[in-house]
Amino acid sequence: MTKSGVNEVIAAAVESLIGRARMIALALGAATIACAAIMLVGAPGAPVREADASHVAYSKISGKLTNQPSGRVSAGADVYLHRWNGSSWVNLGKRATSNQYGNYSISGVRSGSYYSVQAYNTYGACRTGSGVVTYTGYSRNLDLRNPAGSYTTANVSLYYTGTISC
Numbered sequence: 001m002t003k004s005g006v007n008e009v010i011a012a013a014v015e016s017l018i019g020r021a022r023m024i025a026l027a028l029g030a031a032t033i034a035c036a037a038i039m040l041v042g043a044p045g046a047p048v049r050e051a052d053a054s055h056v057a058y059s060k061i062s063g064k065l066t067n068q069p070s071g072r073v074s075a076g077a078d079v080y081l082h083r084w085n086g087s088s089w090v091n092l093g094k095r096a097t098s099n100q101y102g103n104y105s106i107s108g109v110r111s112g113s114y115y116s117v118q119a120y121n122t123y124g125a126c127r128t129g130s131g132v133v134t135y136t137g138y139s140r141n142l143d144l145r146n147p148a149g150s151y152t153t154a155n156v157s158l159y160y161t162g163t164i165s166c
Contacts, residue, residue: 073102
């Protein structure tokens, strides 16, 4: 083969490679744009990310606490919010205290999970010969996966759990 024939073959091969490189670049560019769109908007059915706080709905959980079996309101009880993480209930550290009518309210609860409310209350004072009575209770499981709900009611029945002697 002559030198000019070799040059023609090399030129044709280079031109073919350049054409393929352009096609690959276009395909990679389209894939990059698609990936960026998914990262910015999110894939259909994907859970809401923390970074998308402006798109996250918040809910308020309120309810009434009553001691059982008497039905008396449980004023001054501590109420804690728990979230299901897929394997166990986690205390989120959000706390409320029930008022004189036994009512409580927890605001700013992110949608997208299952929640539960736990309440504790104690009665009495520690003096010699006396004791402190404790009551505990949990709400039903609250399904806040749908961001449309902005208000959920979770009444809690508290049951006697024991007396701490002083």
